[in-house]
Amino acid sequence: MKVNPTNQTHLNPYQKQIQQQPAKQPNAxxxxxxxxNRAKAMQDNHIQKARDEHVQNVKQQVQDGNYDVDLNKTAEKLASFFRP
Known part of the structure; x- marks a missing residue:
């Protein structure tokens, strides 16, 4: 005996909505x-130079062994990040 599934209408309820949507216009x-250009120049020049100088300075301090981390400031920043 073959049992056919019930309530199968083979209709897509969203097909009507898809057909009613307007097609995208290519010239929209x-x-x-x-x-x-002035803003690009301002963004690129002095900010990037300052960052490069700071990074080089920190790298040199780390290589020389003179870079000191303030543990209290680090703990404060971590605490403020995790507190709401």
Whole structure:
């Protein structure tokens, strides 16, 4: 004896909604952000130079064995990070 599953209508309830959605227009405008050349120059130059100098300074201190970590500040930062 063959038992057929019940309540199978073979209809996709979302098919009607998919058909009603408008097709995307290829010429539709999208949001656009532009950064001026002056802003790019400001971002690249002095900030990157300052970071490079600081990193080199810390690297040199670590290699020389002169880099000192303040454990109290580190503990405070960790505590403030994990506290709400």
């Amino acid at each position: 405008q999208s949001d656009k952000v532009e950064i001026s």
